[in-house]
Amino acid sequence: MKVACENARQQIVAIAAEKLGVPEADIALKDRLVYSMENPEKKMRLSWVVREAFARAQPIAATGTFFPHIDLKREWISRPWGQMAGTFSYATSVAEVAIDPETGEITVPHFTAAHDCGRAINPMAVEGQMEGSVQQAGMAAITEGNLWDGGHLLNPDLLDYKVPLACDMPEIDAIIVESIDPVGPFGAKEGGIAIRMNAYSAIACAVSQATGTLFKEFPLTPDKVLELVENGKEETR
Amino acid sequence: METVNVTLRINNELTTLQVKPNETLLETLRERLDLTGAKASCGMGSCGACTVEVNGMPLRSCIALTVEMDGAEINTVEGLKEEEKLHPLQESFMEEGAVQCGFCTSGMIMTAKHFWIETLRPPRRDHQGALFQCLPVHRL
Amino acid sequence: MILPDFEYRKAETVADAIGLYNEFAGNVRYLAGGTDLMPLLKHRLSTPAVVIDLKGILDLSTITAQDGWLTIGANVTLFALKQNQTIRDYFPVFYQSLEATACETLQMRGTIGGNLLQDTRCIEYNKSNDWRVARGFCLKMGGKTCNVVPGARVCLSNYCSDNALALISLSATVKVIGPGGERAMAIEEIFSGKGSKPFALEPGEILTHIRIPMEKSKGAYEKLRVRKSIDYPLVAVAACLKEDNARICVGGIGPAPRVYDLKGLGTDRVVDASRSTYADAKAVSNTTLSPEYRKRMAGVLFRRAVNKALKEEK
Numbered sequence: 001m002k003v004a005c006e007n008a009r010q011q012i013v014a015i016a017a018e019k020l021g022v023p024e025a026d027i028a029l030k031d032r033l034v035y036s037m038e039n040p041e042k043k044m045r046l047s048w049v050v051r052e053a054f055a056r057a058q059p060i061a062a063t064g065t066f067f068p069h070i071d072l073k074r075e076w077i078s079r080p081w082g083q084m085a086g087t088f089s090y091a092t093s094v095a096e097v098a099i100d101p102e103t104g105e106i107t108v109p110h111f112t113a114a115h116d117c118g119r120a121i122n123p124m125a126v127e128g129q130m131e132g133s134v135q136q137a138g139m140a141a142i143t144e145g146n147l148w149d150g151g152h153l154l155n156p157d158l159l160d161y162k163v164p165l166a167c168d169m170p171e172i173d174a175i176i177v178e179s180i181d182p183v184g185p186f187g188a189k190e191g192g193i194a195i196r197m198n199a200y201s202a203i204a205c206a207v208s209q210a211t212g213t214l215f216k217e218f219p220l221t222p223d224k225v226l227e228l229v230e231n232g233k234e235e236t237r
Numbered sequence: 238m239e240t241v242n243v244t245l246r247i248n249n250e251l252t253t254l255q256v257k258p259n260e261t262l263l264e265t266l267r268e269r270l271d272l273t274g275a276k277a278s279c280g281m282g283s284c285g286a287c288t289v290e291v292n293g294m295p296l297r298s299c300i301a302l303t304v305e306m307d308g309a310e311i312n313t314v315e316g317l318k319e320e321e322k323l324h325p326l327q328e329s330f331m332e333e334g335a336v337q338c339g340f341c342t343s344g345m346i347m348t349a350k351h352f353w354i355e356t357l358r359p360p361r362r363d364h365q366g367a368l369f370q371c372l373p374v375h376r377l
Numbered sequence: 378m379i380l381p382d383f384e385y386r387k388a389e390t391v392a393d394a395i396g397l398y399n400e401f402a403g404n405v406r407y408l409a410g411g412t413d414l415m416p417l418l419k420h421r422l423s424t425p426a427v428v429i430d431l432k433g434i435l436d437l438s439t440i441t442a443q444d445g446w447l448t449i450g451a452n453v454t455l456f457a458l459k460q461n462q463t464i465r466d467y468f469p470v471f472y473q474s475l476e477a478t479a480c481e482t483l484q485m486r487g488t489i490g491g492n493l494l495q496d497t498r499c500i501e502y503n504k505s506n507d508w509r510v511a512r513g514f515c516l517k518m519g520g521k522t523c524n525v526v527p528g529a530r531v532c533l534s535n536y537c538s539d540n541a542l543a544l545i546s547l548s549a550t551v552k553v554i555g556p557g558g559e560r561a562m563a564i565e566e567i568f569s570g571k572g573s574k575p576f577a578l579e580p581g582e583i584l585t586h587i588r589i590p591m592e593k594s595k596g597a598y599e600k601l602r603v604r605k606s607i608d609y610p611l612v613a614v615a616a617c618l619k620e621d622n623a624r625i626c627v628g629g630i631g632p633a634p635r636v637y638d639l640k641g642l643g644t645d646r647v648v649d650a651s652r653s654t655y656a657d658a659k660a661v662s663n664t665t666l667s668p669e670y671r672k673r674m675a676g677v678l679f680r681r682a683v684n685k686a687l688k689e690e691k
Contacts, residue, residue: 102677103601104670124334132337143603147500147665149524152512154500158283159607160665167605221603223670238382258385258428261415280378281416282483283607294456294485300415301486304385305408305430348482 002185003064011060015049066185084190086183091115091194093202095138096170099210104226106142106207113199114175118189123176129192130174138199139164145219162219243307247272248316254303262298262306263287266313274314274343288344289313295351314343317350326350378419378505387430391437391554391585394429398581399556401427407583408432409452409491412483417496421506422518437490437585449587451490455540456481458489468589469689470596470617474543477600480607490584493541493551493567497534497575497632498609499663501525517573525663532572533631533661537609542626542634543598546617549589555582565626568633575632594619597685599678601629603665611664612671616682618642623683625650627675630658637679642687651679 009029016034017024020042028037035043053060069086071079082088094112099105113130120126143162147154155161180187200218207220212232217224240255247270256265266272266289275298278286282300289298290312317324323331326346336342388394398405406425408414409432417423431437437450440461447463458464459475478484478492501524502509502517514520516532523529541564549564557579564587569577578584596617602608610629617624621641628634635657637650654675660668 102681103674105601122334128334128337149501149512152508155665156504156508157281158279159281159503159609160500162603162608162665165604165606221666222601223667226670226673239384241385257382259380259383261380280419282412285480285482288482295482296486297412297482300411300419302380302385302408302411302415302428305411305432351482 001064003066004062005064007062007064008060011053011058011062012046012049015052015056016044019044019049019052069183082189084193085118085181085188087118087181087189089116089118089189089194090177091198093134093138093195093199095199095202095206097203097206097210099207099225099229100222101229104222104224104229106203106220106222106225108139108142108170108203110173111138111170111199111202112173112175113195114177115192115195116177116179116189117191117194118179118181118184119187120176120178120191121186121188126176126191127174130176130195131172133192133196134172134199135164135169137196138203139168139170141200141203141218142220143168145221241304243303245303245306245308246310248312256303258302258304260303262289262291262296262301262303262311265303266298266311272313272315275347276340276344278341284341284344285348286341286344288347290347290350295348312347314346317346324350380415380418381421381424383418383425384427385430386427387433389433391434391583394431394434394583395554395556395581397427397429403580405429410454410487411491412479412487413491413495416503420504420509422496422502431490431583432488442591445591446588447591449489449589451493451584451586452488455484455487455489455492459484463591467591467593468543468547468596468617470546470594470598470615470686471540471543471589473596473598474539474600474613474615477598477610477613478539489540489587492538493544493564493587494576494578494584495536495538497532497536497572499525499532499534499572500665501663502534525661529661533659534572534575534663535609535629536568536575536632536634537629539598539600539610539613539628542613542615542628543596543617544587544589545626545634545636546596546615546624547589547594548617548624549587551584552586552588553578553582553584555579557582561588565634565636570633572632592619595686595689597682597689599682599685601671601674601678611666612658612660612674612678614675614678614682616679616686618683618686623686625679625683627654627658627679630660630671630675639683642683647680647683651676651683654679 013024013027016027020036022036026036026038028035032046033043034046034049050060069081070083071081074083092114096110098107111134115130117126143164181189208214211228213228213235215228238257240257242255244253263275263277266275275289276286278284280299282297287297287299288295291309326349386397404426406423406428408428408430437452439450440453441448455475455478465472501515515524517534545565550561551564552561567576569575594617598615600610600613602611613629615626623639623642625637626634639650655672658672658675660671662668
């Protein structure tokens, strides 16, 4: 959107400069007026420029696209660019888990996520993305997984494929850590993906620490967690 | 298959329709009446995206037959606003940014309406049995 | 998913419904809330010629307390039962099981009769027609073999009603009316123990009333599930305490709930009884969690339910 606006502005500036007889670099736009910065007496209404463009059968219309300078090869050593945003974005997830030692059920009372998203253009949306990431990566690590029987998917529906519900969600502290990125649009990097990349790790680490043992498979359904609890006891013995 | 006449009061408008017995309320709303606010998602009553209000209670319209509804009063998300003014729930969903793609939002609003208005009590967490993916749940 | 073709009839009385059953030579399904039946129809697990709506039978929509019994019509919704003060005061185990059923929107639609007579479930059974054709039909669909336990001769699909367990622990009885007349029985007797045909009801019989003896009880309902709402139980236990005796019902594993009557509630007795649930639970891998785990959890929930009910008593 930013690029599109800039392109539209360029079209306006070109016509105004020609009409006012000043160089394009001298043109400024303010209060619905187009004027020369050097000689502010030279000015015209913006609507005239638009009408002029229309009369020339070249109405002011512009598009713009932006694609971040990223490393699709994911090599990152000789090509130090992020995968989602040109600049690396950072995030930290902290999960608090409680495990029922008899049933292996995990509850997550509290989850803290902090995210360097560049400039938060719409902070509410960034928080929303962070919370969504906690659900789809963090809580999903406990509930979501495909079950297969040969080539047959056993849980192709929303009843047996366990998407975490609102009542399963933890209290979430979403902390936005702003940094103004010089190359991103308005200084933004990306919102939420970095949390998505590590929310499940936070849950995994917390479960590993609580049970005192390591594991190698998601999701952390209660049957598997109970085994971990029991293995952990044996290991510490 | 013989058709059946049903009379419904939908968003305060009386409508008489001839429907097949195996038509769900969701199909009637979406395909006959162009009220596409309620969404067809799982089709099994699991997800709640198809929720509409029938006789003051939220109902998952994908597993209810239209013929069962004869004489019922049905409200959909399209009928929530009064004249040009949005329902306070719609307003607060907007203010709090409680949308992602918005597909299931009408179902959430129709479900939330019951807890919010009909019983004048705040929604309890364990009642939020609706399955809504990919949205900032906490914005609710 | 689109429903198969069928005719629709609305019954005004029980006699009406049975008349319609006879008229269509039994090729019918009774419809109450539809939360169980509609998915079955959509999956083509049931293809009746006629669906008979029982919701119009107003006699079955009342709750009455009389002669030492609370009589509940089969058409009363789970949500309405939850609002009933007698149930809250007298039968806490029932109130808790109602609260644990699916989610509130479905409780508003689902009736108690329909909840009790819901079909058994299996991860290889409640699937679309296409899925099942690709996989091959199992015993419950009229095929030759079980898809969960190869070579098995009986179906061990799970009966997943929460409220049946609570009602059994409360020693409730049910009244059924069918083409052959009317009969009453203890609620646990409606189960055949066979997953392929879970109910010991005669063809065309309608469950009309549930009766619970009006005695104040202490109770607790414990349910294991992956998510805190919507999900069916992976194993569940209802415990009802009256003086020094307890009636405990374990369900969610296998086609019929299992009842345990305890005389005396000493810790040893409870632990002993909870241990026997392990061998009794015939769990197979027909849900999302492992069968061994579900067998073990039966005992854990058993002890929890009794202890929770005991605590309440103090």
